[in-house]
Amino acid sequence: MRSAIVLSGLATGLATIRGLAEGSIPTFLVTFKDKDLAEFSRFSKVVRFKNDLTNEVNFIEELITFSTSFDEKPVIYPSSDSQALLLAKYENRLRDHLLFSSNSCKKLESIIHKDNLYLLAQNKVPLIPSINSPTLAKLEQWSNKFTGPYFLKPFYEGIAGATFLEKNIQLENQTELLDFAKEKGLSSIVIQQLLTGGDDFIFDCYGYCDRDGNIVVQATHRRIRQLSPDYGTTCFGEIPANLAHNGDQTIMKLSKTLLSGMNYHGIFAIEWLQDKKTGDFFLIDFNARSFSSISHLTDCGLNLPLLAFQELSGNDYEPLLQRSKLKHKYWMNFTRDFGSFLLKNKAGKLGLLTWFCSILKCRCFAIWKLSDPLPALYQFTLLAKLIWKRIWS
Numbered sequence: 001m002r003s004a005i006v007l008s009g010l011a012t013g014l015a016t017i018r019g020l021a022e023g024s025i026p027t028f029l030v031t032f033k034d035k036d037l038a039e040f041s042r043f044s045k046v047v048r049f050k051n052d053l054t055n056e057v058n059f060i061e062e063l064i065t066f067s068t069s070f071d072e073k074p075v076i077y078p079s080s081d082s083q084a085l086l087l088a089k090y091e092n093r094l095r096d097h098l099l100f101s102s103n104s105c106k107k108l109e110s111i112i113h114k115d116n117l118y119l120l121a122q123n124k125v126p127l128i129p130s131i132n133s134p135t136l137a138k139l140e141q142w143s144n145k146f147t148g149p150y151f152l153k154p155f156y157e158g159i160a161g162a163t164f165l166e167k168n169i170q171l172e173n174q175t176e177l178l179d180f181a182k183e184k185g186l187s188s189i190v191i192q193q194l195l196t197g198g199d200d201f202i203f204d205c206y207g208y209c210d211r212d213g214n215i216v217v218q219a220t221h222r223r224i225r226q227l228s229p230d231y232g233t234t235c236f237g238e239i240p241a242n243l244a245h246n247g248d249q250t251i252m253k254l255s256k257t258l259l260s261g262m263n264y265h266g267i268f269a270i271e272w273l274q275d276k277k278t279g280d281f282f283l284i285d286f287n288a289r290s291f292s293s294i295s296h297l298t299d300c301g302l303n304l305p306l307l308a309f310q311e312l313s314g315n316d317y318e319p320l321l322q323r324s325k326l327k328h329k330y331w332m333n334f335t336r337d338f339g340s341f342l343l344k345n346k347a348g349k350l351g352l353l354t355w356f357c358s359i360l361k362c363r364c365f366a367i368w369k370l371s372d373p374l375p376a377l378y379q380f381t382l383l384a385k386l387i388w389k390r391i392w393s
Contacts, residue, residue, distance in 0.1 A: 002072045002313055004305075005030055005098070006044065009079020011333065011366050013038040014375055015295035016077050019305030021372075022298070028074075030063070037367070040374040053082055060090045067097040075099045075312050077290055077305065081112045081156040084289045099312045101266030102211055103288065111264065111288050113155040114190045120262075121283050125254050128273065128282045130192040139181055139191070140174075148173040149194040151231065152180075168231045170194065195282065197273035198230030199223065202284070203241050205255035205270045206297050208307055213263035215256060216311075219302055219326055220248040221293065224358075227340040229349075234293050235336035236358060239300045240326050247274075254281055264288070267304050292366065296331035299364035332359065333366035335383055 006016045008031040020027045021043035029036070029044040032052035039046040047066065051058040067074060076098045078084040087094060088105040103111075110116045115132035129146045131139065132155075143150070152169040171177045177191070200222065207218040220241035226232040241248050255270045269287040274280070294304055303320060310317035344350035368376040 001026060002309075003028060003070055003074040004309060005067070005074045005076040006038070007077065007079050007083045008032055008036050008038065009083070009290070010037045011292045012079040012290050012294070013077075014041055014367065015292065015298070016079065016290045016305045017041050017044045018295060018369065018372060019298045019303050020309060022303055023306040023309065025306070025309055030066070035378075037375055037379060040378045041372050042374065043372060053086060056086055056090075060086075060093060064093065064097050067094075073097060073099050075309050077308070079290055081287075081289065084108060085112060101308075101312070103265055107262075107264070108288055111262075111286050114153065114285065115155055117286055118190070118283075121258055124260075125258050126280060126282045128192045128195055128284070130190055132190050133186050133188060134191070136178070136181055139186070140178060142191075143174040143177055146193040148177065150177050151192045151194045152186075152189055153192075155188045155190065168228065170231065195273060196276040197282075198276075199225050201274045201276055202226065203243070203247075203251055203272045203274065203281075204234075204291075204293075205251050205272065206268070206291075206294075206302075206304070207255070208267055208304055208311070209259065209264050210311060211265050213259070213265065215259060216307070216317075217302060217321055218252045218255065219297060219300070220251050221296070224330075225337060225340050225344075227336045227343075229340050229343050229347075232340075233336065235333045235340050236362075237293055237296060237331050239296055239329060239331070242328070245279075250281060254283075258283065258286075267291075267294070267308055269294075292333070293331060295366055296329070296364060299331065300326045300329050302326060329363045330358070330361045331364045331366065332362045334359075334368065335379055336366075338383070 003026040004020050005028050006013050013029060014037060017027050017029060017038060027044040028047050029038050030047050030049055031039055032049055049062050051062050053059055078087055085108055087100055088103055088108045110120050118127055118130060121127055131142045150171045171180055202223040204221040205218055206221055208216045210216050219239060222238040222241040223234045224238055225236035227235045251272055258270060267290055269291040271284040272281045273284050297304060307317050307320050341350055341355045367379050
């Protein structure tokens with residue numbers, strides 16, 4: 001039977017493994033460090049590589065050597081942008097040994113790099129006013145036209161050479177922006193005008209495109225809470241988004257417009273911001289791979305990792321689509337949401353009772369799963385140690 005290889009990716013890798021387990025797919029987790037959260041899952045075998053992505057040539061050789069131990073080409077799943085780009089970069093070497101989405105490195109760079117994505121999306125979908133790695137003079141001219149606050153983020157998370165390692169930074173006005181640029185520079189950074197969106201006004205369109213670039217399936221997701229609050233990764237969400245005034249259809253239509261002519265192949269998660277003042281939607285980001293809340297989608301009835309496995313293997317995936325009518329569910333990454341709660345509670349934006357009631361609404365969780373409890377037990381152990389250390393200090 002054909003197997004799957006999931007590259008290390010904490011919650012994203014764990015969600016991918018669990019999705020494949022629903023199809024009884026033999027799965028191997030490739031990890032590069034001790035105590036990867038996903039390695040505690042009972043649904044995969046752990047393979048620890050000597051090389052990680054910082055030594056990409058040796059990593060690719062080790063990956064090829066491992067893949068030759070299978071009777072049939074395994075399907076491989078990246079869990080991060082850098083992993084997806086690496087597979088595409090070495091596509092010619094890997095195609096004889098592995099199955100993965102048929103996107104060239106050039107195509108992925110045009111999607112994953114936010115500066116390239118916004119150029120690609122021009123005249124297709126609404127965009128937030130932005131500028132990429134400008135000179136100080138150009139930044140001053142741009143910020144005279146577009147007033148603060150501003151939002152700064154790397155071209156993609158983990159990109160080498162970026163000015164800062166944090167996923168996102170907010171600056172309140174032009175003075176702060178120019179001072180930041182003078183002190184640290186803006187290498188590989190996108191600067192955007194900050195619109196009135198944030199938690200409960202950030203949405204995702206999840207789905208899959210076949211090798212001809214056709215959208216096979218789509219679903220909507222609302223980010224009710226994020227960490228960092230308003231600007232980070234989903235920690236409490238809802239599928240489907242259930243927007244008023246046919247908002248779900250609007251998001252899916254915009255996503256289809258963005259994907260048209262792109263000939264993209266594979267799992268996608270396209271992020272949209274809804275302006276609180278106008279109700280208009282604006283493109284934020286494009287994840288060309290599995291994503292951390294893909295387990296939410298699986299629990300609602302649409303298993304993208306398994307669908308990808310079937311399509312890449314040349315098998316009939318129609319039965320999966322016929323069973324994919326979405327059930328409405330709330331989802332939480334408890335540890336991350338606890339962090340979001342602490343920050344919002346301190347700011348007077350979220351009370352303990354309201355937060356507790358939101359936990360009770362959830363029917364699926366990022367890490368906790370009754371049939372696969374060890375990852376959650378490991379995570380709660382780490383959380384308990386952290387709380388105890390803070391109390392003790």
